[in-house]
Amino acid sequence: MSAAAVYYDPFDPVVMADPYPTYQALRKAAPVYWSDAGRCWVLSRHSDVTSALHDPSTFSSASGVFPTVGAPSMADLFLPMLIMTDPPRHTAMRRIVSRAFTPRRIATLEAGIQELIEGLLDDASSHETWDAVEALTAPLPAIVIADLLGVPREDRDSFRRWSTQLIQSQPQSPRIGGALEAAAALYDYFASFLAERRIRPRDDLMSALVEAEVEGQRLSEDELLGFCFLLLVAGHETTTNLLSNSLVALAGEPDARHAMADDPQLLPRAVEELLRYDSPVQGLSRTLTRSTTMHGQDLEPGDVVLLLFGSANRDEQVFPAADRLDIHRSAEQHLALGHGVHFCLGASLARLEARSALQALLSRHRDWEVDEESAVRLQSGPIRGFATLPFRPIAGTWRVR
Numbered sequence: 001m002s003a004a005a006v007y008y009d010p011f012d013p014v015v016m017a018d019p020y021p022t023y024q025a026l027r028k029a030a031p032v033y034w035s036d037a038g039r040c041w042v043l044s045r046h047s048d049v050t051s052a053l054h055d056p057s058t059f060s061s062a063s064g065v066f067p068t069v070g071a072p073s074m075a076d077l078f079l080p081m082l083i084m085t086d087p088p089r090h091t092a093m094r095r096i097v098s099r100a101f102t103p104r105r106i107a108t109l110e111a112g113i114q115e116l117i118e119g120l121l122d123d124a125s126s127h128e129t130w131d132a133v134e135a136l137t138a139p140l141p142a143i144v145i146a147d148l149l150g151v152p153r154e155d156r157d158s159f160r161r162w163s164t165q166l167i168q169s170q171p172q173s174p175r176i177g178g179a180l181e182a183a184a185a186l187y188d189y190f191a192s193f194l195a196e197r198r199i200r201p202r203d204d205l206m207s208a209l210v211e212a213e214v215e216g217q218r219l220s221e222d223e224l225l226g227f228c229f230l231l232l233v234a235g236h237e238t239t240t241n242l243l244s245n246s247l248v249a250l251a252g253e254p255d256a257r258h259a260m261a262d263d264p265q266l267l268p269r270a271v272e273e274l275l276r277y278d279s280p281v282q283g284l285s286r287t288l289t290r291s292t293t294m295h296g297q298d299l300e301p302g303d304v305v306l307l308l309f310g311s312a313n314r315d316e317q318v319f320p321a322a323d324r325l326d327i328h329r330s331a332e333q334h335l336a337l338g339h340g341v342h343f344c345l346g347a348s349l350a351r352l353e354a355r356s357a358l359q360a361l362l363s364r365h366r367d368w369e370v371d372e373e374s375a376v377r378l379q380s381g382p383i384r385g386f387a388t389l390p391f392r393p394i395a396g397t398w399r400v401r
């Protein structure tokens with residue numbers, strides 16, 4: 001195939017339904033591709049995406065990382081955010097938030113996460129068919145982030161409503177008004193929450209963030225608020241769609257399901273493979289700070305470059321038989337959680353949620369179907385997943401716990 005024969009529009013719903021054949025064509029014939037529709041360069045090979053992630057002084061995050069055409073994305077409208085900061089400020093900010101966002105804090109969430117999942121599954125199991133998004137994959141990360149931040153139980157419902165409104169809308173969508181209202185409500189909520197933590201610190205992430213100081217530096221008020229928003233945006237839909245995509249992928253893989261149900265030790269490796277196989281974050285962008293030449297193409301300062309994690313994760317040069325889901329492979333080199341300085345801060349939390357949800361589901365039943373025909377796909381540039389996903393445990397496979 002020649003480069004001229006490849007056409008890629010990151011926002012085309014047909015491509016979103018199954019982008020993998022297009023990615024393969026890009027990797028093969030046009031590893032540095034100019035997308036008129038996306039108004040950006042597109043990198044699709046694992047080696048190129050990895051190199052770009054390792055070179056933040058050339059591939060900058062400061063002008064935003066969420067690919068959109070024209071208007072900035074919801075996430076870009078806000079406050080200073082770690083994910084949109086370059087070193088050296090990024091290094092200092094990341095050190096400060098890492099001090100609050102510790103493995104110990106994540107580990108304390110584990111029992112609560114398991115209890116939450118069991119409760120969600122109990123509620124869902126009274127129905128024959130459920131919308132997996134509504135019943136399980138969306139509420140789980142939303143409630144976990146609320147708990148992580150220290151949002152009290154009585155505020156959970158409002159918090160969930162606002163965060164869903166905020167996250168599910170794109171600037172061009174008719175729901176933008178609701179999203180802006182939700183953003184304003186969350187802003188006020190977080191601001192008063194932070195003020196309260198300054199006066200009466202507790203053992204929660206917000207208090208730790210307010211107090212965290214590294215080498216005499218603290219986060220500014222705007223950076224603190226920006227971090228709260230970032231946790232919502234970065235930790236919510238991503239985890240939801242890792243789970244939704246996993247339910248779909250595993251629906252067609254009875255052997256994998258049964259193996260995991262029989263031996264939960266397989267789950268950590270399986271979660272890495274599920275992250276690789278159908279990555280919730282298909283791509284994020286960078287902006288060039290200087291000219292560079294890649295595969296014979298000259299790229300100029302100010303050019304936007306889309307890094308296709310979803311394609312890198314199907315690169316046959318790194319993952320043999322890349323289009324096959326194989327829960328026994330070691331998929332550690334996947335880029336689903338990014339790489340380099342911006343590597344996902346919530347990686348261990350995302351892995352914990354995915355492992356716990358799959359284990360709980362598989363311990364109740366080994367077999368299920370999803371109705372992909374009636375499912376509604378998200379129409380979001382970077383995020384691959386579902387708005388609704390009809391899910392049905394296959395009769396006779398429920399287990400008595």
Ligand code: HEM
Pocket residue numbers: 061065082083084094145230231234235236238239242280281284335336337338339341342343344345346347349350
């Ligand atoms: C399956 C779920 C998740 C996926 C696929 C995912 C993916 C990613 C990716 C690809 C990046 C790199 C961004 C870049 O290079 O520009 C990232 C960064 C980040 N993620 Fe996640 N994420 C997930 C869950 C979470 C969770 C649960 C949280 C927190 C509650 C979180 C918080 C963050 C933060 C704060 C960053 C920015 C780190 C930085 O800029 O230094 N993520 N994530």
